[in-house]
Amino acid sequence: MSKFRKGGKKELPAISTASLPDVVFILLFFFMVVVQMREVSLMIKVKVPEAAEVNKLEKKSLVSVIHIGEPLKQYQTKFGTAPRIQLSDQFASISDISNFVIAEREAKDEAERPSMIFSLKIDESTKMGIVADVKTELRKAAALHISYSAKKKREN
Amino acid sequence: MSKKLPEVPAASLADIAFMLLIFFLVATQMNTDTGLERRLPQWVEETQENEQDVNERNVFVVLVNRNNDLLVQGQWSKVSDLREKAKEFMVNPNNDPALPEKEPKEIPFFGEVLVSKGVISLQNDRDTKYEMYIAVQSELVGAINDLRNDLAQSKFGRTYEKCSEEQQSALKEIYPSRISEAEPKRIGGEKL
Numbered sequence: 518m519s520k521f522r523k524g525g526k527k528e529l530p531a532i533s534t535a536s537l538p539d540v541v542f543i544l545l546f547f548f549m550v551v552v553q554m555r556e557v558s559l560m561i562k563v564k565v566p567e568a569a570e571v572n573k574l575e576k577k578s579l580v581s582v583i584h585i586g587e588p589l590k591q592y593q594t595k596f597g598t599a600p601r602i603q604l605s606d607q608f609a610s611i612s613d614i615s616n617f618v619i620a621e622r623e624a625k626d627e628a629e630r631p632s633m634i635f636s637l638k639i640d641e642s643t644k645m646g647i648v649a650d651v652k653t654e655l656r657k658a659a660a661l662h663i664s665y666s667a668k669k670k671r672e673n
Numbered sequence: 674m675s676k677k678l679p680e681v682p683a684a685s686l687a688d689i690a691f692m693l694l695i696f697f698l699v700a701t702q703m704n705t706d707t708g709l710e711r712r713l714p715q716w717v718e719e720t721q722e723n724e725q726d727v728n729e730r731n732v733f734v735v736l737v738n739r740n741n742d743l744l745v746q747g748q749w750s751k752v753s754d755l756r757e758k759a760k761e762f763m764v765n766p767n768n769d770p771a772l773p774e775k776e777p778k779e780i781p782f783f784g785e786v787l788v789s790k791g792v793i794s795l796q797n798d799r800d801t802k803y804e805m806y807i808a809v810q811s812e813l814v815g816a817i818n819d820l821r822n823d824l825a826q827s828k829f830g831r832t833y834e835k836c837s838e839e840q841q842s843a844l845k846e847i848y849p850s851r852i853s854e855a856e857p858k859r860i861g862g863e864k865l
Contacts, residue, residue: 535683541690548697566804568811570818571707580706636706639803646799648806649857656716664708667807 561586561603566641568667579633580664581621583614585647586640600643602651611650618658638666709810714853731773733762733793737809739800752808759816763791763848782828782843789848796855813852820848 563586574580584603588596592608602609604617622630635655639648655663735755736744743750745758765772773791780786793813797806818833821844825833829840836844 534687538683538686538690541687541694545690545694545697548694548701552697552701565708566807568709568807570709570811570815572710574706574708574710577706582706634710636708641802641804641807643803644799645797645801645803645806645857648803649799652713653716656713659716661713661715662710663713664706664710665807665810666706666708667811669707670811 557582557603557606559584559589559603560592560608561588561601561640563638563640564642565638565666565668567670568665569670571667571669572664574634574636574664576632579625579629580636581617581633582636582638582666583617583651584638585643585651586638587642600640600647602647611647611654614651614654615658618655618660622660632662633660634662634664635660636664636666709807709814711810711852728774728790730771731790731792733759733773733791735793735795735809735813737795737797737801737805739798741802741805743805743809752805752812755809755812756816756819759793759813760820762793763789763816763820765789765791778846780843780846782840783847786847788846791851793852794855795852797857799857801857810852814850817848817850821845824848 561584563584585600586603587598587600588608596608602611602614604613609617618635621635622633625633637648637651652663655661734744734746738744743752743755745755746762750758762772765775768775773789775787775789777785778788780788795809795813797809821833824847825831825836825840825844829836833841833844
């Protein structure tokens with residue numbers, strides 16, 4: 518027996534951690550690829566309302582967002598406090614919506630166009646007048662599939 | 674010159690990578706957008722006014738004024754009562770002559786079913802708050818979803834969402850989501 522047991526007090530070799538960085542890097546790359554950073558910087562204040570019945574918008578690539586709300590403090594001197602529309606990165610007027618719809622549609626694959634969704638992120642204190650005007654423009658541009666962005670209401 | 678250069682220790686590499694990883698984990702927001710999905714009606718030119726002749730008993734009139742008050746079928750009411758009222762309207766359990774008519778329809782899984790001809794009509798003012806509008810919409814959509822869910826539960830023994838596509842379309846035919854929105858009125862107020 519003693520033939521095999523040399524020394525007797527030989528310690529267990531430490532587990533090599535040389536591959537740990539590789540594992541972590543793989544995780545890191547995974548997250549970097551999956552994550553999409555905030556695409557637009559909001560220039561308006563949007564607090565979406567709560568609703569009892571909400572669906573999840575599954576395919577993010579098919580969703581185009583239209584924001585409506587009060588301009589933030591630093592823009593109020595220039596744009597006032599009345600609710601404004603923000604399309605992608607800038608303030609827009611009602612008449613810009615049809616161009617926006619066309620541009621968004623052009624950017625998508627032809628096969629994906631019928632399932633496009635326009636998500637309306639509208640501040641809860643906005644009046645319906647401007648919302649109705651936007652809806653009319655969307656209808657004129659044949660962008661009929663919309664979603665009113667809302668948070669799920671917590672059950673009390 | 675046989676002496677080798679000492680190897681650079683790689684032990685701290687893992688720490689650096691971990692820090693980057695944690696930064697990305699914190700900076701990421703995996704928020705999925707949630708919302709009320711609706712389909713807008715096709716745009717028709719103003720000239721061809723599509724005044725469909727709908728029987729008065731078939732219309733569930735919901736009005737919201739500029740002070741965010743709710744008028745349901747001519748009665749002042751609360752948002753919390755709206756769902757029950759809409760459900761009662763769509764089902765019409767006792768064949769009340771004041772509630773909508775029904776017409777028999779052949780539907781897969783169910784055979785011949787009496788389907789309500791009811792339409793929900795929603796009109797708001799240009800000064801109505803968006804929050805109120807969404808609350809009303811949510812209740813109306815919720816009423817129809819509840820009806821579909823109840824029927825799915827009693828017929829197929831599972832929720833509407835878990836039903837197959839054919840079953841869902843059958844349920845949709847029995848309880849169609851007919852919510853029509855009139856152009857908002859402009860009574861006084863600012864001009865845009």
